[in-house]
Amino acid sequence: MADVRARLGTDLPDLLRRLGFRDDDAADAVDAAAEVLDSPADLARVQTYADRLSTAIGDLRLEQAEDPWPEDEPAVAHGRDLGAGVLAMLALVATAEDVHDYHRSRAIDDDISWRSLSDLGQQVWVHRLTYDSFGLHTQGWLRIAWSGDLYWLGRLQFNLQLNDGEWVLSTHIPRTGPLTPESVQESFRAAVAFFGRHFAEFPVRRFWCSSWLLDPQLTEVLAADSNMVRFQRLWQLDPEEMEGDGDALFFTFARRGDVDLDSLPQDTTLQRAIVKRLKSGGHWYARRGSYPLPDQSA
């Protein structure tokens, strides 16, 4: 189990850099760690969260794993205002080396290992973008990476997921710039090679995606040759529609919760389309889709 005091006390800036923290987030994380190391109660909580995270490493279905932190952890007042989700964040930082060791046990390169774990820094950055403050609100999502199941391969991220008895490569699109068709195909190829080599005992036949990006209504409002439309056309959709207004607003405008539609920027085709439909009483939907592994679609 990770000794949180040692992990947060030694070479923290270097670890945060490997975990993808931007400079301002890293500076705030170093300050928060110092506060926690100075507070036995907070340190004990981070240690408990870290112990639970460690137990779940390698449990790809998170079946055995207990929730590492209370569901309402981000709302907890810490006495000092460390920021939402910061104790969970520090537990993730403190256990990153253990997940890295798990990657090593599967002969995964250091570069891919740390790139995959750098989703933590990405999520801390997205939190700042969304709430204009240091913190974390997507610690639930990060549990997939911390179980040893999320890999960032080129443009996309993937994890093995069991759907109705079949393992699929669940596909994720981080907010890191354009989603060019070439970068998507390159990532798909990398994923086939990677999971075939490092997770050979999980045979997969298809990629799978659940996203607001798969709402066919987007094809009605974006250019036919846009990256988003070309991405969506790859997927064979399940019929079920899931509520997607919140995701459309979050992933387009980095806003959560009640959003005043009149306050949103209207600079891009997508921004205008998202707001127009909502103002007219319409909705956006998340959809699920499949895409066969390239070597089986030939």
Ligand SMILES: CC(C)(COP(=O)(O)OP(=O)(O)OC[C@H]1O[C@@H](n2cnc3c(N)ncnc32)[C@H](O)[C@@H]1OP(=O)(O)O)[C@@H](O)C(=O)NCCC(=O)NCCS
């Ligand atoms: C998915 C994503 C990478 C697509 O970006 P992209 O490759 O630049 O998209 P396109 O080139 O197809 O863009 C089409 C139009 O929508 C706009 N657009 C695309 N994504 C946008 C975004 N997140 N915010 C605002 N406008 C966006 C583009 O500027 C373009 O408008 P324009 O014609 O007026 O210039 C981008 O939307 C993104 O980073 N989203 C956040 C991550 C996400 O949604 N992940 C899925 C979670 S389930």
